[in-house]
Amino acid sequence: MKTILDFSNPHQPESARLRHEFGQPLQHWAAHSAAEVPALLNAVQQAAEQGLWCVGWLAYEAATAFDPAYAGAVHAAQPGQPLAWFGAHQPPQALAACASENPSTPRDVHWQSPLTREQFNTSVARIHEAIAAGDCYQINYTTALQAAANGAGSESAQAWFARLQSAQPGGYAALIDSADMQVMSVSPELFFDWDGSQILTRPMKGTAARGATPEADAQAAQTLRSSAKERAENVMIVDLLRNDLSRIAVPHSVKVPQLFQLQALPAVWQMTSDVVAQTRAGLRLVDVFSALFPCGSITGAPKRQAMRLIHALEPGPRGVYCGALGVVRPGLVPGRIHATFNVPIRTVVQHDGQLRCGIGSGITASAQADGEWEEWQHKQVFAKSLSPR
Known part of the structure; x- marks a missing residue:
């Protein structure tokens, strides 16, 4: 088992990355029911307060642990997978070595989509009907590409993770190996960074394909920056995050210091905004998740109604995808923790x-x-890097 953490510094992206490698965890926790998730997060916080680094994830379907209203808005958990998993490690002593290619890695990954273009069009039309009826303002609609792993295991996951990072560098990347399951995330999106006092969220909404030439690329960025449609999509989620943060914030401390910033990824331009707040004294990690999870950027607005429509449109659980993945470590202030999740x-x-x-x-x-179908094609380019060119 190997866990690799390679996170950007959310406050200073150009500074040194949080980049470490961990072996077998000292202990681990898995929650298989919603009732077990809060206790898991409390155990993770206690371990971090005692000096350990805890790396793990929550599935999208863990939402029911934080609000009973979500019970009819998410599917049952992915078969055979927990709702949450974390491993606890001693503080890292050295920078991680990069994952490397392995001769035993399967040479080709053939992705298949269960969603046809006709089904996609029907779902988009249904979402438009719900918006016109006033049921929601935005829906984050998804599908799951699938492929055979061809008997691959932990070593293959390390090599695949290296390929994914090469195709999508930067951001908040992690490989988490829980023995029977490997999660390889190269997410560019910050969920939240919380030092026990200040919290930063950075929702990512608004997308444009990169241009083939420098001139076309600059034009694509400018078109995204000035697009009324993309800016509206972004600000809807910013407003949702402002509302979510207000549940745990000191009154009048929720601010939006940056709006409509562009981030260059290999295949697409993405628009982000920052929402910050000072959190109330005495909050625990489980309180932060209760206020924010799942992130509004992957639900839509308003959140509960959006999740109900997602449940009706998407045939199965999302699993780790659209949940939360990150690290909880000792904070700089004694007795505090520092949590960073993508x-x-x-x-x-x-x-x-x-x-x-x-x-x-x-x-x-x-x-x-x-346009949305074309955006999906651009976003899945990174996944094709699992097959060597």
Whole structure:
């Protein structure tokens, strides 16, 4: 078992990355029911307060642990997978070595989508009907690409993770190996960074394909920056995050210091905004998750109604995809922790002989099926890096 953490510094992206490698955990926790998730998070916090580093994830379906209203808005957990898993490690002493290619790694991954173009068009039309009826403003609609893992195991996951990082560098990347399941995330999206006092969220909404030439690329960025549709998609989620943060924030401390920033990824431009707050004294990690999870950027708005429609449109659970993945470690202030989590998009999960990779986008009133379908094709380019060229 090997866990690799390679996270950007959310506050200073150009500074040194949080980059470490961990072996077998000293202990681990798995929650197989919603009732077990809060106790797991409390155990993780206690371990971090005692000096350990805890790395793990929560599945999207763990939402029911934080709000009973989500019970009818998410599917049952992915078969054979827990709702949450964390491993505890001694503080790392050295920078991680990069994962490397392994001759035993399967040479080809053939992704298949269970969603046809006709089904996609029908779902987008249904979302537009719900928006027109006033039921919601935006829905993050997704599907899961699938492929055979061909008997691959932990060593293959390490090599695949290296390929994914090469195709999608930077961001908040991690490989978490829980023996029978490997999660390979190269997500560019920050969920939250919380030092026990200050919290930062950075929702990512708004996408444009990169241009083939420097001139075309600059034009693509400018078009995204000035797009009324993409800006509206982004600000809807910013407002949702502001509301979620207000549940744990000191009154009047929720701010939006940056709006509509562009982030260059290999295949697409992405628009992000920052939402920050000072959190109330005495909060625990489970309180932060209760207020924020799942991240509004992968549900839509309003959150509960969006999740109900997602449940009706998507035939099965999302699993780790669209949940949360990150590290909880000792804070700089004694007695505090520091938690950093991504939104696990651009994430591949290997389990039970299969690979899964979610793809999705936010559908608004002005979204067109053709444009959204094309966006999905651009977003899944990273997953094709699992097959060597």
